[in-house]
C-alpha cells in the first residue's frame with residue numbers, strides 16, 4: 149500500500165527527511181527537479197520545443213528554476229523562465245536557484261504585481277507557480293496570470309500540483325486552476341487527484357519518487373492508502389492440490405427480473421469465473437433457459453414470491469443486481485437479513501430498497517459489503533456536495549454499521565470499519581458500460597464465498613476487476629461486462645504467478 153498524505157503531512161516528511169537522511173533542502177529540491185526532468189524528457193523528447201517555465205517565489209518556483217537549468221543541461225535549446233514576483237516573500241531555496249539560473253545564462257523575465265502580462269507563444273508551459281503550499285484560492289495577479297495562460301490552450305505540464313489546486317480536503321466550487329495536460333508529482337499521488345473534481349484541471353498525472361523517508365511516512369499511519377499490485381498478490385491464496393469445489397465455497401446470488409436478467413447472469417458468471425466452488429442464482433422462471441444455455445455451471449433457484457432457501461448451505465449471499473424494488477423483493481431482502489447472519493454483498497436495487505427503508509441499515513450483517521455508485525450512495529446517506537464529504541461519510545458509516553463500503557469511482561474508494569480508506573488504481577474508461585457493477589458484485593461475492601474477509605474481498609475484487617478491464621483495453625477500445633467476467637481467470641492466473 150502507498151500511504152497517501154495531506155499537504156501538511158508531506159511538508160512534515162520533507163522536514164524529517166532533510167533532518168534525518170540527512171540532506172539539505174536545496175539538495176532535496178535538486179533531487180525532486182531531476183526526477184521531474186527525467187519524467188519530462190521521457191514524455192516530451194523534442195528538445196527544440198519552445199518551453200517557458202513559469203515560477204512563483206516559493207519552493208514550487210524554486211523547483212521550476214532548477215528544472216529550467218536541468219533542461220538546458222539536457223540540451224533543451226529553447227527554454228526560458230518567467231518569474232511571478234507578486235509578493236516580496238521568497239524562500240531561500242528559490243533565491244539559491246535564482247542565482248544558479250543566472251549563472252547558466254537562461255533568459256528570464258520578471259512579472260511584478262500589477263504588471264501587464266507578457267505575451268506568450270511557447271509550445272509547452274511548465275507550471276511552477278504554486279504547489280502544495282496553496283492556502284487560499286487564486287486571486288489578483290495570480291488569477292489574472294492563470295486566466296491568461298488557460299486561454300492560450302498551450303500544453304501545460306505542472307510541477308507537483310497544478311497552480312490553484314487543493315491537494316486534499318474539500319475543493320471549493322468554481323476554483324480557478326492552471327489546467328494541466330500532465331502533472332508530474334513528487335513522491336505520491338495527492339489525494340484529491342484521485343477524486344472526480346480533479347478531472348477539469350488535469351488530464352493525467354505521473355508520480356516520481358524523490359526519496360522521502362518511507363519509515364517516517366509509514367509511521368504517520370495515514371488512513372488513506374493506494375492499493376498496489378503487490379498487496380493483492382500477497383492477499384491472494386493459492387488453489388491447493390487435493391482441493392475440491394467444497395474448498396472454495398458456495399455463493400448464492402439473488403438477482404434479476406424478466407427485463408433485467410442480464411444483471412443476474414453477469415453477476416453469477418463473474419462469481420463462477422472468480423473461483424467460487426459453487427454458484428447458485430435465485431432468478432424468476434423466465435431466466436432459466438438463458439441461464440442454462442449461457443452458464444450451465446451455475447445452479448438455479450426459481451424465485452416465486454418468497455423462494456424456499458436453505459440459508460445454511462451458502463457461504464455468502466449477494467442480493468440486488470436487477471432485482472427490482474417491489475414488495476416481494478423487499479420481503480426477500482428482509483428475509484436475508486433475518487435468516488442469514490454471515491457477511492453478504494448488497495448492491496443496486498437492494499441498496500435502493502435500503503435507501504427507502506433506512507431501518508434496514510441496522511440489520512445488515514456485520515462484516516458485509518455494500519457496493520454503491522455515487523447516486524446510490526447519496527440515496528442511502530444523503531446528498532453530498534463533494535467527494536471529500538463522501539469520503540468522510542464512508543469512514544463514519546463503515547464504522548457505524550461495521551461494514552465495508554465500496555464506493556465506485558475511477559479510483560474506487562473502499563472504506564472499512566477500522567476507519568481506513570483504500571483507493572483502487574485499476575480500471576479505465578473503456579469499461580464505462582452497463583453491467584460492469586454486476587460483475588464487480590459477482591467477483592466480491594465469490595471472494596467472500598472462498599473465505600476472504602470483507603476488506604480483502606473488496607481490495608482484491610476491485611483490483612482484479614479493473615485489471616481484467618485494463619488488460620482487455622490494450623486491444624479493445626470498449627470492454628463489455630461479460631468480457632471482463634470471462635477474463636478474470638486469466639488475470640488471476642497472472643496475479644498468482
Ligand SMILES: NC(=O)C1=CN([C@@H]2O[C@H](COP(=O)(O)OP(=O)(O)OC[C@H]3O[C@@H](n4cnc5c(N)ncnc54)[C@H](O)[C@@H]3O)[C@@H](O)[C@H]2O)[C@@H](O)CC1
Pocket residue numbers: 159162163173176177180204205206207208209211239277278279280281282283284285286287290307308309334358
Ligand atoms: N524541501 C521541500 O519542502 C520540498 C518542496 N518541494 C516543492 O515545494 C512546493 C511547496 O513549496 P512551498 O511550501 O514553498 O509553497 P508553494 O511554492 O506552493 O507556494 C509558495 C507560497 O505562496 C503562498 N500562497 C499560498 N496560496 C497562495 C495564493 N492563493 N496566492 C498567492 N500566494 C499564495 C504561500 O505563502 C506559500 O507558502 C511543493 O509543491 C514542491 O514543488 C520540492 O522541491 C521537494 C522538496
Ligand SMILES: [K+]
Pocket residue numbers: 208275276277278279306307308309310311
Ligand atoms: K505548480
